[in-house]
Amino acid sequence: NDEDNNDLTMEEAAALLELATAYNRDGTDYFCSLGNHRPHGLSCKAPYASWDSLTDKSYYSRHLPPADPQWVESLPPMEDVTEQLFRTKNGQRKEASRSTMMFATFAQYVVESIIATGFNPETGTPAYEKYEGTHQIDLMPLYGRTVEQTNALRLQDNTQGFKGRLKSQVLHEEEYSPFLYDKDGTVDPQFLPLVEEYTTQFPGGGATNRRCRALQFTDNSTFFAMGHMDGNLLPNIVALNTLFLREHNRIAGELETLYSDWDDERVFQTARNINIVLYIKLIVDEYIQHISFLPIYSLDVGPWMWNATWNKENWISAEFSVLYRFHAMVPSTLHFGGEQIPLMQSLGRNDLFVDGILNLRETFEDLSAQKAMSMEPFNTDTFLLPRETEALRMSRALGFRSYAEYAEYWGYEERPKTFEDISTDPQVVATLKELYPTVDDVEYYVGLIAQDHRTNGVFGGNLMAAVALDAFSQVYTNPLLSRNLWKEETFSGYGWKLIHEKQTLETLLQRNVPDAEGLAYIGMGNNAPLPNIAGGGSSKANEDPVVEATTLENAGTASSASTVAIHSLLGVILVALSVLA
Numbered sequence: 001n002d003e004d005n006n007d008l009t010m011e012e013a014a015a016l017l018e019l020a021t022a023y024n025r026d027g028t029d030y031f032c033s034l035g036n037h038r039p040h041g042l043s044c045k046a047p048y049a050s051w052d053s054l055t056d057k058s059y060y061s062r063h064l065p066p067a068d069p070q071w072v073e074s075l076p077p078m079e080d081v082t083e084q085l086f087r088t089k090n091g092q093r094k095e096a097s098r099s100t101m102m103f104a105t106f107a108q109y110v111v112e113s114i115i116a117t118g119f120n121p122e123t124g125t126p127a128y129e130k131y132e133g134t135h136q137i138d139l140m141p142l143y144g145r146t147v148e149q150t151n152a153l154r155l156q157d158n159t160q161g162f163k164g165r166l167k168s169q170v171l172h173e174e175e176y177s178p179f180l181y182d183k184d185g186t187v188d189p190q191f192l193p194l195v196e197e198y199t200t201q202f203p204g205g206g207a208t209n210r211r212c213r214a215l216q217f218t219d220n221s222t223f224f225a226m227g228h229m230d231g232n233l234l235p236n237i238v239a240l241n242t243l244f245l246r247e248h249n250r251i252a253g254e255l256e257t258l259y260s261d262w263d264d265e266r267v268f269q270t271a272r273n274i275n276i277v278l279y280i281k282l283i284v285d286e287y288i289q290h291i292s293f294l295p296i297y298s299l300d301v302g303p304w305m306w307n308a309t310w311n312k313e314n315w316i317s318a319e320f321s322v323l324y325r326f327h328a329m330v331p332s333t334l335h336f337g338g339e340q341i342p343l344m345q346s347l348g349r350n351d352l353f354v355d356g357i358l359n360l361r362e363t364f365e366d367l368s369a370q371k372a373m374s375m376e377p378f379n380t381d382t383f384l385l386p387r388e389t390e391a392l393r394m395s396r397a398l399g400f401r402s403y404a405e406y407a408e409y410w411g412y413e414e415r416p417k418t419f420e421d422i423s424t425d426p427q428v429v430a431t432l433k434e435l436y437p438t439v440d441d442v443e444y445y446v447g448l449i450a451q452d453h454r455t456n457g458v459f460g461g462n463l464m465a466a467v468a469l470d471a472f473s474q475v476y477t478n479p480l481l482s483r484n485l486w487k488e489e490t491f492s493g494y495g496w497k498l499i500h501e502k503q504t505l506e507t508l509l510q511r512n513v514p515d516a517e518g519l520a521y522i523g524m525g526n527n528a529p530l531p532n533i534a535g536g537g538s539s540k541a542n543e544d545p546v547v548e549a550t551t552l553e554n555a556g557t558a559s560s561a562s563t564v565a566i567h568s569l570l571g572v573i574l575v576a577l578s579v580l581a
């Protein structure tokens with residue numbers, strides 16, 4: 001294109017779209033093909049194959065068989081690893097190069113949707129080998145895990161104006177989930193299924209109350225009735241869940257008007273189908289795209305993924321559950337409603353919504369304005385250090401093999417042969433050498449965190465690849481995206497159109513807050529530069545709104561977009577090529 005000519009021809013736009021689509025698919029295929037496809041050879045039930053262990057999905061699956069127990073025994077004390085490798089030096093913490101708290105919040109919400117390590121009520125300790133979730137990306141914090149829980153959360157009213165809705169309450173003229181507890185401090189009987197594992201010793205026991213239990217909440221009076229008790233942990237998680245609650249009820253309103261002969265059940269189920277796909281779209285288009293920093297990822301459903309060799313029924317792996325512990329990214333102080341609240345004092349603070357100090361719009365604006373911390377060694381807030389120890393405890397309890405063995409298994413990067421192959425930071429290398437006799441002894445989780453980030457990467461390369469592997473292969477195997485269900489009938493005409501439109505956190509927020517006028521930036525990235533790319537490339541990803549907004553779906557209509565933005569897309573495709581090469 002001539003420098004002065006800002007328009008693309010339709011043919012050029014179509015060619016670009018075709019190219020971008022090809023890289024979107026190739027990139028997804030590439031990451032999904034790292035390691036072995038499901039079903040994995042073993043689950044966490046037994047170190048050998050048995051019919052039970054290969055069919056009982058109440059256990060985590062696992063990518064690699066357990067390590068030699070003697071090697072696990074020989075590892076340094078977990079507390080030493082936490083102290084030496086995760087604790088900050090002089091309290092100094094490093095900000096993430098380009099992620100906001102919106103990213104960390106979304107990641108945590110994904111965790112609550114799909115990761116649920118079991119719990120042994122007799123010992124009051126985690127049952128690391130067990131899994132208590134649904135193995136599906138299904139908005140568990142909103143809809144619950146079981147039919148009984150979903151029904152407890154539903155209004156189940158066939159009256160026009162109420163059909164298909166989730167229960168909610170209005171606080172300060174905005175919609176929120178209802179309270180879980182009565183004024184006398186007991187669980188509202190209608191919500192008992194949400195705390196089904198309730199015992200006096202471990203209130204709200206079970207995997208979905210793991211965080212609240214570990215932190216020993218004493219005041220639950222403003223807890224909301226959500227599909228996942230732990231959703232009450234922090235205002236940011238409550239905010240994200242509230243957004244999907246409002247979107248569900250908004251969609252239900254549209255459906256009951258358009259399809260007046262539908263009953264409550266049909267409206268609810270269709271709204272749920274639509275809402276889950278909207279959530280999946282955000283995961284790919286906004287969240288995975290942020291991690292990859294290549295604006296080529298966009299939910300793309302069709303034969304290419306239905307026929308892919310990796311398209312196999314989902315079964316969450318224990319390794320995935322451990323690598324998803326992004327606790328280092330959580331800042332020591334959270335910014336809410338113009339106040340800086342120390343992390344510990346932010347916990348369970350639903351009173352901020354109840355008292356009208358925070359509303360949904362402000363919370364999203366705050367989360368998008370605050371930087372997350374960098375996911376790297378010496379960078380975890382003191383309060384969250386026990387979470388790092390817990391990651392090591394789970395890894396060892398399940399006999400995870402060394403980081404080097406996993407690196408070889410993924411095949412994304414070469415197996416490290418020296419400590420310096422993991423990190424170029426002398427302090428990290430020195431600490432690893434103090435803790436582990438050889439590079440082959442570095443533990444799974446430790447290596448993932450210690451590995452150098454790529455330029456502007458959110459994580460080290462292997463963590464990025466391992467997240468992408470499981471995340472993509474879990475997203476694209478969702479039943480709602482399957483060949484037999486991906487049609488208008490599943491979502492209604494209204495829903496089919498909605499899920500084919502561009503969707504972002506911002507668009508969802510805009511239609512679910514009373515006044516979206518002048519909304520500040522809403523997103524997971526900050527203004528950090530993308531790498532300079534030969535042949536194009538924007539130096540400021542988010543300063544160029546077209547680049548931020550460009551996806552495969554709208555690339556074809558980008559004829560009026562600036563040449564710079566299109567060159568940027570081509571530039572990142574070149575980066576994609578180099579990543580995939």
Ligand code: HEM
Binds near residue numbers: 104109111212326390
């Ligand atoms: C914002 C502050 C956070 C607090 C106070 C917190 C606290 C906790 C607690 C108490 C647990 C249960 C005990 C344990 O397994 O260690 C836990 C588990 C976990 N957290 Fe966090 N967390 C926070 C943020 C995050 C973030 C940002 C992520 C990642 C995206 C994350 C990922 C996980 C995962 C994967 C587990 C294990 C869940 C399971 O195995 O069932 N957390 N967290």
